[in-house]
Amino acid sequence: MTPILFGRWQTRIFLLATIGLIVSLPLALGIIGPTPDGNFHPIFFWVVFWVGVLGLLWDILYNYLQQYLWDHDWPGAFQFFACIAEGIVLGLLLKFVGLPFIDRDVFDLPWFIVHYTAVSIIAYFLSWAVMRILFPRWRFRGGKWI
């Protein structure tokens, strides 16, 4: 893919606000998760929120690195490894530093891994297909859909 910075941001926000929230529902509603008690656990939505906020910063880095590739493109493999790097950094931050809205005592690392992986993998595959099918101009506009 050949994203531009605004395109990366718009696509990230779109995917997290749709797929990200849908995939988080079973955990947030307490159907599955560390405490499957049927109660509302907003922490999972906050995780998606932080994936998005930190992601906007990561995108600046990716956009910079992209200039070093002759084709100025962003291979699928890079997108995949970037997802893993982002997950590790966010996991470490939540576990050892803490971020607003997420209580470090409540944070459950194994379930974070499950949640993050599910969101990332589904968003990854859908970014190839859904964005193009819903927004036919998306691929020509560096990932901008607005």
Place this chain on the structure above:
Amino acid sequence: MEIQLSWEDPTSGELFEPRLSAPIAFGREANQIPPTINDEQVSPIILASKQVSRFHALITANNGQLTIEDRSANGTLINGLRLTQSSQTLNSGDTIKLGAYEITVTIESMVNNVEATEVVIGEASATEFIVPSSTIVFNPETDILEAQAIIPQEISTPGRAFPPACFAAERVSIADINAAGLPIEESDYVGLGAGMGSFTWADTMRCFGVKAEQIVILGIEQKPYGRYQRLCQNSQIPAHERLRSGSDSCPDNIWGWPGYAWRESFKEFFRGQVSSSIKHLWQVFSEPVLADTYTPKSGDVFASVDREAARIGWEKMLRYGRFRAIRKTEDGRYVIAYSRTQGDRQDHRFLITRYIHMAPGYPAIKFLPDLQAYREKYRDFKSVVNAYEEHEHVYKQLITKGGSIIVRGRGIVASRIIQRVSEIRRQNSKVTVLHLMRSPKPEGNKFGVAQRKTENQWEFQPYNWPKGTWGGDMKKRLEEGSPVERQRLLTDWGGTTTADRSDWKQIVSKGLQEGWYAITFGKVARVEQDEQGRLVTYLESSNIKGESKLNADFIIDSTGLEAKPSESPFLNDLVTHYSLPLNPLGRLQVANDFELVEMRNDRARMYAAGVMTLGGPYAPVDTFLGLQYAAQCAADGLARARAPKASRLNGLGSFIQWIKWATNQTP
């Protein structure tokens, strides 16, 4: 002292050969070059490249000796060796490289007082150095590429001229058209040209809600890919070979999903070819960094176009005819004069419409001038051939008798020819290839912090333009750039490259090692036949190592230069009649949405696509993806102009259309 400089424009491949006297200054901006140096008038050469400094280098003459001085930030390469902020002597035959420009210097003779001449690439004044055109054209009846096409001689009886005399007007009245007494048809939309450009546009319009009955496609091809397929076959890409095109560049699917890699992988998986299936997915996942770039088989692409053509009702839209002229009408529409004449049966007609999309394709393919001169002198069309013409006889003779060929050009077609020869060598090992190049390739093009890869004098890039020009930051920059800026960007991103395929690189390395493939540099002076009727290529004397006389049984020109609009009588008429502006590359100037703004006629709109728009807002205009992009821009423009039944496709509507595509239902 008269100096001849010679170079090919990196974007258009056009040859520039000005004869100048020293001092000669090279730079990016004319106002940074002093008009005189040591009281001598300077000949400025303005080069459009971001890698060229504002005042890059200077050639001076002193007592018959030329000196070149580098004044640039990036340096100048003299025969591949870098010169930075210093001077050295320059000899006849030396090659100097400034940014993407490779210029051969030839000292002509001792001539005094040659007037200083200014060369500005991309401006009209530069055209005086262009060699006379030498082209092979597509036969207007059969569309086959021929050395001398027989243009149908239409006998025009007095008073029955076609297009009629009323076409001399700026705007033609409908009454005058009626008075011609010829069949007239009306249609909401007309696509000119029945090739891939019109196909992608019609496909997009159909998905935007326009009915097949509203569109007429005028052309002579039966299949949208007819001409493309013939050029592929001649240039050694049969159905099972792969095109240089991306997985997502699908002319049969406006969304680009699923791409050809997914489809091929899916098909292979269910045939039990699991490893090949995984390989193709791995390619699209990791290209171009961890794997060779995926490219689809030409046969698969054509099959997919057939399916889509049936789905959108292509045959219903298609009308056989050779379009001759377009005029604006007094009632705010266009009239197209076209001919269906076959043999003696004269058949002229008119088509009236409000919306035109024009994608006539390449009017002709150019030959290298020295090869064209040879063909004209000796009337020998068998030993000197263009890679895009039918030239199977060359390979047949190589298989049976062995022999030697000279290949000119270092692009994708040259790669395919060398691959073919390596296959032939399994049957007959007495086959050799001499690759004749104008100058060495010491380093790849640079842009910003990135640089293109080179190996064994070949330069690599997955596709003919960097992928960023498809829809990324490079596309955005080009679209936003001024004409001069666009010219510079295209120079730095373009140029002749071949695909970074590991099998091709291996063939080249192996060929060099085993000696059946060799590379020679030099500028060709002329090609002749010797007493025995054998081909001889004479190189201009140079100090670069190599022979000055080369023998071969065949010469294949694989440079694949395309011609300008002026080579097409139809486009030439349109451009001159309406004084349409041309872009710096001499192609049609289009707006960012590919509209020919000067052709507006009240509500009537006209759009163009394809190679005729090169040098404008988009780089890969003659690729499948580029045609799709142009089609989308035009369709969006038509929807904005409230053209009948055209509505902008997005969101849910787009999803529904995609479902129809996936389930093969009419849009």
